[in-house]
Amino acid sequence: MSHTLNTARVGLFFLLGLALIWVVYQSLGDGTFFREEGYRVSAQFDDLKQLKPGDEVRMAGVRIGSVTETKLVRGRGEAVLTINPHVEIPEDSIASVAMAGLLGNNFISIQVGSSETDMEEGAAIQTRPTLDFNDAFATIGDITSKVETFFEEVSRAVAVITDDDDGLLSNLNEVVRDNRDNLRETLANLREVSTALAEGEGTLGRLIRDDEAYESLLGIGRSVENAAGNAELLVSDLREIVDQIKTGEGPLGALIYDETTGDNLRRIVQNLGEVSDKLAAGEGTLGRLLADETLYHDLQAVLQKAERTIDGLGDQGPITAVGIAANALF
Amino acid sequence: MKQINNILEHFGGVLILCVRSFAYLPSLPLQWRRLIEQCFLIGYTTFPIVAILSFFIGSVLALQAGYSLQAVAGQDFIGALVGLSLARELAPVMTAILLAGRVGSAISAELATMKVYQEVDALVTMNIPPERILVLPRLVAILLMMPVLTISANLIGWLGGAIIAQNIEFIQLDQRIYFQGIQNFVKFRDILDGLIKAEIFGFFVILVSCHVGLRTTGGPREIGASVTRAVVISLILILVLDYFVTSALMKF
């Protein structure tokens, strides 16, 4: 028997075994199956969510590296990213923690910037707060309650007006009364849905990954907040108007009889009602909401439309306060 | 009564053999050639069958997992399932069982033959303790080779699972998700537990085979009986030890 040959074989075999154990240790412990080559970039977040070493870093959906380390730096979570050496990241790129798949695998998504200079070894990348479904729907819930408060205030104001039993205000009164039930229902539905979603613990990857939808929601929230802030002002304005009407002053007729505004209001209320009905009919099962493409697009359209209306009426001066209020309601 | 006596006798004999063999540990560097030869026979030549077996075990695990998880659309978990069951249980146990069948039987046959044909007696008259040159190198060889065999069984099994998960019609799980599942759910601790188990099983399989072989008296017929006995005791021991070692490892 060739002894030296066997010795070599056994030696190789043993070393191979050690190497395999080492590779497995590296892969399962703190890396990927093959150790990443590349330069390191750090990214700080308020909340790393479920990000952990070994997760991917993607740019435009393409894997460009991995998270090699996560640590706590002065109360913030810092992720150290190892980026493939041949990938260049513009300096003003923005990183965010995103989610893929139902298993809750997180990854770092890098939004490409436009800077001429690229990031270097050891640089820190800008970050954006993590988009989280829970956060988004908490905001919706917030909006809903604000809208409700606002609605109550307006209706109180309107009630004041109606108490005056003045024929001039009957039209405005009608618009609001026609839609009151509709509005209440809508708001209730919205709240129900948002609660259900908020409790859904962020498994609705789909909606949340759509940045636009998210921004829309936030935008509406801001507008409503604005509007709500103006509620008191509005109420006093209304009182003033009522007083003015009582004394036969002001061009209120023009506002009351503005057909376009009225139509717009009615349509939005209708759309929103439709969408919220559908959402509510989904029995709160998150899968259903995700599966229904039309529903998703409807919601988006409504959000956009609402925003546009608010924007459109936004700068028409104090006289359109009622318009803004009505828009915000729906 | 006689049976119990027999079992106790075996038990004591195994322990004494173990102690006696390791008492000669200082002589190991002088016998490195013998050690290499045993490593070759125990580890290297056993590798192909371990590879084939673990590949198919991984495949069938993935197949079964895919079939069962289909109902709840949980196919993302195939990687985790295959990875964990191989690492914690199947790789060490199946490797040990293969070892008992392939190496344990060979060792007990060889030592029984040496005993029956007085080769062991010849060693004793030459003042060369059989434990030193027949048992010790084998025990050390299995301690060195078992982790290599087991980690290979793990990886090859995982690979078999990946191939099946990706290519079987009703599973079609992307390899990336499969391996991600392994990565997310299998901790190195699981691998380590498996390696420790394998080490213990392998050690006892070889020790028992040596003991049974060296205890043989009589003629060629007893050689056959010894081989059977060695394999049966090894298999029982593997499964009994499996329970106790696993529960012991869970406490740490």
Added chain:
Amino acid sequence: MNQNAVENGERQRSSIGLKIENFSKSYDLVPVLNNISLEVNPGEIFVIMGPSGSGKSVLLKHVAGLETPTNGRIIIDGKDIAQPRTRRELSMALVFQAGALFNSMSVFDNLALYPREHRLYDRATLRQKVMRALETLSLQDAAKKHPSQLSGGMRKRVAIARALVMEPELILYDEPTSELDPTMAATIIEVIADLREEFGVTSLVVSHDRDLALTIADRVAILMHGDLLEVDTPANIKRSENPKVKDFLNPVIDIKNPRFKKKDYSS
């Protein structure tokens, strides 16, 4: 370990004696040897003769310490062989009746195992010693062969060569000349005598070989059915008045080898 061999690689062995006291052995209550007592002096060639199945091989195994007696003691060089230490302190070789060669090793490795395991010589010396032992028994061509490739007689010669390489102070031979042609048997007899002449090696030989017993033996013992019948010089044994001894020795003289060969095989 073999102190003498370690000290100066070459020879210089002291002669050791051996004493068997009231030795009995039974297997599963069947007595094989009954109350044997005999003494072998240092440097003596002691031959044990007896019919097949009389317990000669069993006696040798006990002397070598491979089995424990039912009764009695065996003392070699003043030490009880039952003590584990004793074997380490002794330099003793046993030539098995069936050879007991290591089947997994070549003839060369069979011979080299003992000196290698005990680290007695360097490579060159080892090789030279092994080759000389093989040449003594005309085995130089078989060095690379494995035991399974050898004839029965060759196996026996390898077994003897293996004992020679060990350079022991006491050699136990179990029928060294059986299976061998007359010339080779004569060579073996000469080797045994030469070891005594040159190194004072004590030999305990179990044999039916009349030539061996009558030419080189200092004393001969007749063992029959587990009993020691007579211990005396070859000349006195030949003149023995004991009918059983006469009966045993006469046919041996009259009818030559073939019967022994068959008996050897059947034992």
